[in-house]
Amino acid sequence: MYDAAMPPPELQRARGHAAVAFSLRGGQSRLDRLHQSGSAKAMLPASYGEGPELVFLNTAGGLTGGDALRYEVALGAGTRVTAATQTAERAYASSGGTARMDVSLTVGTGARLDWLPQETILFERAALARRTDIALAGDAVCLMVETLVLGRAAMGEVVERAEFSDHRRVTRDGCPVLVEPVRIDETVLSRRTGRATLAGARAVATLALIAPGAEDAAGRLRALPDVPGVTWAVSGWDGKCVLRAMAPDAFPLRRLVMAAIAALRPGPLPRVWTI
Amino acid sequence: MTADLLTLTQWLSPAFPVGAYAYSHGLEAAVLAGDVTDAASLQEWLGDVLALGAGRADATLLSAAHRGEDCGALSDTARALCASRERWAETMDQGRAFAAAAMATGDDIAAMPYPVAVGVAARRLSLATETVAALYLHGFTSTLVSAAVRFVPLGQSDGQGVLSRLHPVIEQVAAEAATAEVADIASAVFAADIAAMAHETLEVRIFRT
Numbered sequence: 001m002y003d004a005a006m007p008p009p010e011l012q013r014a015r016g017h018a019a020v021a022f023s024l025r026g027g028q029s030r031l032d033r034l035h036q037s038g039s040a041k042a043m044l045p046a047s048y049g050e051g052p053e054l055v056f057l058n059t060a061g062g063l064t065g066g067d068a069l070r071y072e073v074a075l076g077a078g079t080r081v082t083a084a085t086q087t088a089e090r091a092y093a094s095s096g097g098t099a100r101m102d103v104s105l106t107v108g109t110g111a112r113l114d115w116l117p118q119e120t121i122l123f124e125r126a127a128l129a130r131r132t133d134i135a136l137a138g139d140a141v142c143l144m145v146e147t148l149v150l151g152r153a154a155m156g157e158v159v160e161r162a163e164f165s166d167h168r169r170v171t172r173d174g175c176p177v178l179v180e181p182v183r184i185d186e187t188v189l190s191r192r193t194g195r196a197t198l199a200g201a202r203a204v205a206t207l208a209l210i211a212p213g214a215e216d217a218a219g220r221l222r223a224l225p226d227v228p229g230v231t232w233a234v235s236g237w238d239g240k241c242v243l244r245a246m247a248p249d250a251f252p253l254r255r256l257v258m259a260a261i262a263a264l265r266p267g268p269l270p271r272v273w274t275i
Numbered sequence: 276m277t278a279d280l281l282t283l284t285q286w287l288s289p290a291f292p293v294g295a296y297a298y299s300h301g302l303e304a305a306v307l308a309g310d311v312t313d314a315a316s317l318q319e320w321l322g323d324v325l326a327l328g329a330g331r332a333d334a335t336l337l338s339a340a341h342r343g344e345d346c347g348a349l350s351d352t353a354r355a356l357c358a359s360r361e362r363w364a365e366t367m368d369q370g371r372a373f374a375a376a377a378m379a380t381g382d383d384i385a386a387m388p389y390p391v392a393v394g395v396a397a398r399r400l401s402l403a404t405e406t407v408a409a410l411y412l413h414g415f416t417s418t419l420v421s422a423a424v425r426f427v428p429l430g431q432s433d434g435q436g437v438l439s440r441l442h443p444v445i446e447q448v449a450a451e452a453a454t455a456e457v458a459d460i461a462s463a464v465f466a467a468d469i470a471a472m473a474h475e476t477l478e479v480r481i482f483r484t
Contacts, residue, residue, distance in 0.1 A: 176352050179352060179355040179356045180356075182462060188327060194320075195319065196323040196328065196466055197323050197327060197466060198465055199466040222476065232469065233470075235360045235472040235475060237363050244358075244465065244469045
């Protein structure tokens with residue numbers, strides 16, 4: 001009756017993997033392969049812009065300790081695809097272990113990928129390790145955005161404990177061209193009002209265009225109108241144009257990010273950003 | 276050992292012609308924005324940049340170079356880690372100047388990002404990686420304190436007080452960086468990175484960064 005050997009019940013962990021590949025056929029970017037398993041879904045809604053619009057969705061509704069989510073996109077030479085996420089990704093409190101999220105994007109010669117995921121929202125005691133690897137070949141182009149939100153301002157949430165690492169790495173022909181490793185942990189959160197760190201901000205964003213001659217786009221971004229409450233600046237160098245922004249609230253930051261994305265690509269924003 | 280310490284001190288002294296005095300790492304913009312106004316706010320800003328920003332990143336790159344890791348790969352990573360155009364200029368220009376000036380101490384090294392160049396040059400010295408990293412960070416901090424003394428402005432002794440109170444941070448970051456992997460580098464100085472970018476478009480600038 002006293003079964004001491006009984007293992008504790010295994011907690012249900014979400015696993016998801018979605019992988020999509022495109023190639024150029026008849027002058028158009030065509031779907032080659034679409035794999036989805038577990039909680040990861042990849043959808044191709046009707047697109048009104050240049051090239052297909054790919055949307056990833058984590059049906060688990062968020063990430064918690066032990067979850068593993070993987071998104072992959074492979075673009076063949078000359079293709080042009082926009083990839084986004086259906087909703088903000090939520091990193092919930094972990095009851096043990098770290099959630100893993102891996103995004104692996106490869107962009108062939110002459111191809112362009114716009115990787116436009118929506119916000120990542122960190123909740124109190126979130127534990128998430130994310131890696132985004134973007135491998136460009138030859139003269140490939142990539143536009144990427146990452147927005148982090150610490151809790152929900154409207155709910156009055158203040159995040160004091162979290163273990164979040166977000167390693168963003170872009171290579172061109174194997175050589176790193178943009179490495180942005182972000183870590184938000186208890187130490188950083190305890191310094192949240194620091195004038196060098198978060199300066200009280202609850203939302204931070206990085207938008208980067210990586211392309212031969214991308215530095216020329218800096219002028220276009222600097223000309224964007226200010227959004228009240230958002231602190232931001234732009235720099236262009238070494239085949240990159242980067243906008244960094246922070247704000248006490250996620251909403252005004254999103255407005256600026258949307259304007260910046262629109263300034264750097266022809267056609268409308270992905271529909272998931274505007275609904 | 277003492278001779279090697281003297282060589283390292285020479286390389287990292289303000290007199291060594293890398294032009295360090297010309298760079299503020301975005302501090303000039305932070306002062307103009309009202310983020311750094313006195314000794315206390317300077318200490319906080321520098322402490323965070325040391326522990327959560329370029330200080331730790333540079334010390335980690337330097338340590339990996341000093342331990343003998345491939346300097347080509349380290350240089351690529353150092354370059355890709357730069358958060359803005361002026362940060363890139365700061366590390367590339369000082370690295371180039373350091374390599375040129377090191378000829379005077381009999382060291383023939385290639386132009387590389389500054390922390391990688393110092394790490395490679397220091398391989399021949401019988402000094403612990405931690406010591407080299409600590410002195411490098413001390414030079415970095417000392418340069419920025421001097422910039423603040425001139426620009427905030429602060430009294431000389433207030434500036435030296437800030438530098439002295441940052442010694443424990445320098446010591447800790449150097450000790451951790453000495454054994455850290457380059458893959459462990461992480462940053463959280465979002466506001467300082469924006470300040471470094473904002474510096475590019477200031478109408479009147481004293482410093483190059």
